Amino acid sequence: GDIVLTPAIGWHEGPHFVSANLSVYMPTGEYNKNHLANVGLNCWTFTPSLAYTYVNPEKHIDFSVAAGVDISTKNDATHYRSGEMAHADATLLWTYEGFGAGVFGAVLYQFTDDEGDLADQLNGFRGRSFSVGPMLKYSAGGEHDFTINLNWAPEFHVKNRVEGDGFFLNMSMRF
Numbered sequence: 001g002d003i004v005l006t007p008a009i010g011w012h013e014g015p016h017f018v019s020a021n022l023s024v025y026m027p028t029g030e031y032n033k034n035h036l037a038n039v040g041l042n043c044w045t046f047t048p049s050l051a052y053t054y055v056n057p058e059k060h061i062d063f064s065v066a067a068g069v070d071i072s073t074k075n076d077a078t079h080y081r082s083g084e085m086a087h088a089d090a091t092l093l094w095t096y097e098g099f100g101a102g103v104f105g106a107v108l109y110q111f112t113d114d115e116g117d118l119a120d121q122l123n124g125f126r127g128r129s130f131s132v133g134p135m136l137k138y139s140a141g142g143e144h145d146f147t148i149n150l151n152w153a154p155e156f157h158v159k160n161r162v163e164g165d166g167f168f169l170n171m172s173m174r175f
Contacts, residue, residue, distance in 0.1 A: 001029040002040045015056045023047040023068075033077040043081070044073040062093040062100055062137070080116035083126060085109065091135055091151075100137035104151040106130070108161070127160040145174040 008021035025047070029040020049068030054061065067088035074081040086109050093102035106129075113124030135151035153166040 002026055003028045015054055017051075017053040017055070019051045021049050021051075023049065031077065033075075041072075041075070042077055043075045046071045057095070060095050062095050062102070063091070065090040074115070078116065080118065081114065083110045083112035083114050083124070085127070086111055093135065093137055095137070098139045098141075100135075100139075102135050102137075103132065104135040104153055105132040106153060110160075122160075125160050129155050129158045129161050129163070131155045131166065133165075147172050 003026045004023055005026065006021050006023040008019055010017065010019035012018070023046070025041065025045035027040055027042050027044060029038070031038045031040040031042035033042075047068045047070050049066060051064065051066035053064040056062075065088065067086070070082075070085040070087070072082045072084075087107065089104065089106035091102060091104050093100035108127065108129045110126040110128060113119060113126060114122075119125050131153035133152040133154055135149065137147065137149050139145070139147045147170075149168070149170040151168050153168065155163050155165065
């Protein structure tokens with residue numbers, strides 16, 4: 001797909017962690033306006049984001065929230081521009097000796113209209129989606145910290161988007 005560049009900065013004080021980043025999605029993936037599905041989006045997208053995490057091993061609590069806004073440019077092949085979309089997700093986990101179980105929630109909410117001939121015919125075509133579901137986590141320390149998250153996010157109150165249940169598997173390792 002499209003290449004994404006994400007410079008980030010972060011701070012921490014005790015159990016509190018804060019980070020900020022700006023993801024830049026570059027239109028580098030293959031795109032053909034006559035295809036129903038494409039690898040690339042054929043537009044630039046800029047996503048400023050903020051994240052906060054609170055980890056307290058003594059109280060067995062792990063809470064995280066992240067929010068951002070997608071700002072896209074016009075697709076020159078279709079002359080269509082998607083409206084700005086706010087998104088946020090949060091997790092609340094009970095943790096014990098590297099294992100965690102809890103809940104995951106997310107919201108996508110488009111707050112400006114799409115632009116282009118088709119968008120005008122569809123009254124702006126603003127989209128939205130909400131999801132809430134269970135989450136499992138495992139973390140191992142040592143020389144190379146390793147974390148794996150698995151969550152299921154069934155969607156509801158979906159409008160002008162493809163609806164479905166999301167399954168997510170995330171793995172990270174410090175090196």
